[in-house]
Amino acid sequence: MDRQVKRQYDTSRRRAAAQETRRAILDTATRLFVERGYAATTMAQLAESAGVAVDTVYTVAGRKPALFLHLVEAAISGTDEAVPAAERDYVREMRAEPDAARKLRRYARAIREMHARLAPLLRVARTGPPEVARIWQDITRRRADNMRLLARDLAATGQLRHELDPDEVADVIWATNSPEFYCLLVEDRGWPPERFEQWLADTWCRLLLA
Incomplete structure (x- = not known):
C-alpha cells in the first residue's frame, strides 16, 4: 500500500474512532444525568460506563x-x-x-x-x-x-x-x-x-x- 494512502487510511480510522468515543461519552452522560441526576453523576462513573479513562472524558467534554x-x-x-x-x-x-x-x-x-x-x-x-x-x-x-x-x-x-x-x-x-x-x-x-x-x-x- 502506498505510504500516503496508508497515512490517509490511518488518519480516517483514528478520526472515526475518536468520533465513536465522543458519541459514547455524550450518550452515556445523557443517560446517567437523566437516570441519576446531575449532582449524583460523577465523571468517574461516566468514564466507567462509557468504557473510557476519566482523562478522556475531560479531554473530550471538559468539566x-x-x-x-x-x-x-x-x-x-x-x-x-x-x-x-x-x-x-x-x-x-x-x-x-x-x-x-x-x-x-x-x-x-x-x-x-x-x-x-x-x-x-x-x-x-x-x-x-x-x-x-x-x-x-x-x-x-x-x-x-x-x-x-x-x-x-x-x-x-x-x-x-x-x-x-x-x-x-x-x-x-x-x-x-x-x-x-x-x-x-x-x-x-x-x-x-x-x-x-x-x-x-x-x-x-x-x-x-x-
Whole structure:
C-alpha cells in the first residue's frame, strides 16, 4: 500500500474512532444525568460506563458544567456539535420562505423535533445545582434574542396583525416555544408530539397573523 494512502487510511480510522468515543461519552452522560441526576453523576462513573479513562472524558467534554452545556447545545442543534442559529437548516428554510404562515409551520416542526431531544435535559436542569440553572437561564435568554430576530422577519412579510409590535410577537413565540411548555402538554397531559406541533402552528397563525 502506498505510504500516503496508508497515512490517509490511518488518519480516517483514528478520526472515526475518536468520533465513536465522543458519541459514547455524550450518550452515556445523557443517560446517567437523566437516570441519576446531575449532582449524583460523577465523571468517574461516566468514564466507567462509557468504557473510557476519566482523562478522556475531560479531554473530550471538559468539566461537568461544560459537558452539560454541550448536551443542551447538541440537543438544540440536532447534531453532535453546537450549530449557530443562523446556520441551522430550518432557520435557513424559514428565512427563504416569503409566507409568514409557512414560516411558522416550519418552525413548529423544528420545535417539536428539538424539544423531544431537550425534554430529558430539562428534567435534569430542574433538579440540578445553580451551575446548571445558570446554563439553562443563559439558553433561555439567547432564545428570547433569537425570537426578536424571528419577529422582525415575520414583520417584513407584511402579514402580521397590524396592532402587534415585534416585541409582543417575539414574547408570544418565546413563551409558547419553550421546552417547559412542550413538557406540560406532551409529557404531563399526554399529547402526541405531532398534535403539539399542529396546535402550536395553528395557535401562532391565529394569534399573530392578519
